[in-house]
Amino acid sequence: MPISYQEQANLTCPNCGADVVTAIWLILDAQEQPMAVEALQRGELNRVVCPQCGEGGPAGAPLLFHDGAARLVIFAVAPGMAEHEWRDQARDLHALLVGSIPEEQRRPYLADVDIAQDLAGVARHLARQQRRRAAPPAEPQPVDTPAVPPLLVAVTALLEAGSPDDLQRVLADHPVLLESATDLTLAQLADVAVEQRAYDVAESLQQARQVLGQMGQVHPPIPSETELPAAALRALMQARTPAEVQALVQRHPLLLHPQVDRLLAEEIDHALDSGHDRLAAALEERRETLVVLRGGEQSISVDLEAALEALLCAQGEAAIAEVLDRYPFLLDDIAAQALDQFVAEARASGDEELARDATDCRAMLRRIRDELAG
Known part of the structure; x- marks a missing residue:
């Protein structure tokens, strides 16, 4: 048909x-x-x-x-x-x-x-x-094996180092590890790894950041007007609370220099331009804490640990009142945040008694603040 x-x-x-x-x-x-x-x-x-x-x-x-x-x-x-x-x-x-x-x-x-x-x-x-x-069939293009990024090679070598001498050789062979941008990149990669549930990778990246932070303290960088010191920036990114930022200032007083505020602003703009909003927000939070410290509240960071220790050891209302008279900043938000971190660390280490004491102190400070506000 x-x-x-x-x-x-x-x-x-x-x-x-x-x-x-x-x-x-x-x-x-x-x-x-x-x-x-x-x-x-x-x-x-x-x-x-x-x-x-x-x-x-x-x-x-x-x-x-x-x-x-x-x-x-x-x-x-x-x-x-x-x-x-x-x-x-x-x-x-x-x-x-x-x-x-x-x-x-x-x-x-x-x-x-x-x-x-x-x-x-x-x-x-x-x-x-x-x-x-x-049309003639297109000839298959040779597929080049993608080159391994230098930073990945450097991080792998860093994690495989088994002695201080090995670490020194790795840093000499891979100077990129001590660049200020490296910690930001590793932090971003660790966040991505967590989002993809690659927890082993994220843990390795955080371990690399910690090692680099320690090495940066052994070999402090020369301050620059155009770049944040690598060790200081790494440590700043590893600080998770304002209390940790305050403690960090004691080790890196250069962070209180006005020039650092401009450099941090540039890092924030670069992160936003690159689409890394989470990194930009983290930098902005740390920048604001440094601004507060730079404004004259550096003494809080110096005495915060001692103040918390005195508060936890105080027995009775009179002793607590004496601690508050000596450390009035314990009634500020920064102390509450430090106590939150303290409670979390105590529970993580299995010290439930210390965690309960810190929780009671936190509740007491909140009650006193509410009474003063009322």
């Missing part, structure tokens, strides 16, 4: 009004009618010439094109046809097409019908297909 289908059409010449009877292709199979396909590509398919006046033009009929070899079905819409009308035509012609193909030869591509606005659209589609067939 042939797939291609023609129908006799009775038309009227728009030029002279003569009646024209002609055969029009409604379904065209590429394998059955190669000459008709060539006419389609030349723009001559379904063109009608009036025998009376010689005027020619398109018949204005739809066409369903089928190419089994290319697994292609295209429906060309008749000019001026409303959408619901041409959809009905497409459905009817598609049913004829499928019905003319033996059931065992029907393939899934028959259900995937492309839509062209006219016969010229079908011709353009076929032309593109021919160009693709004629």
